[in-house]
Amino acid sequence: MTASTGLSPADLDAEVVELLPMKETLFFDLNVSPVIAVNLSLALNAASIGSVADSAALQEILVLQQ
Numbered sequence: 385m386t387a388s389t390g391l392s393p394a395d396l397d398a399e400v401v402e403l404l405p406m407k408e409t410l411f412f413d414l415n416v417s418p419v420i421a422v423n424l425s426l427a428l429n430a431a432s433i434g435s436v437a438d439s440a441a442l443q444e445i446l447v448l449q450q
Contacts (some may be wrong), residue, residue, distance in 0.1 A: 417449040 415420035422444050 417447050420446045420448075 423437040424442045425441035427437040427439035429435055
């Protein structure tokens with residue numbers, strides 16, 4: 385194909401057209417992923433009178449997405 389001759393019927397026949405999904409289909413496309421969150425903490429105050437036990441917890445979050 386050259387610029388001076390334009391498109392030939394063979395060029396037009398070689399083109400492929402694909403329709404896009406409906407707008408509603410694109411709007412309601414949900415991405416759902418399971419989320420797992422775990423907090424673990426342990427404080428022990430045994431056999432001691434008047435003492436204080438303190439504990440801090442770290443949170444681990446796991447998201448599985450495909």
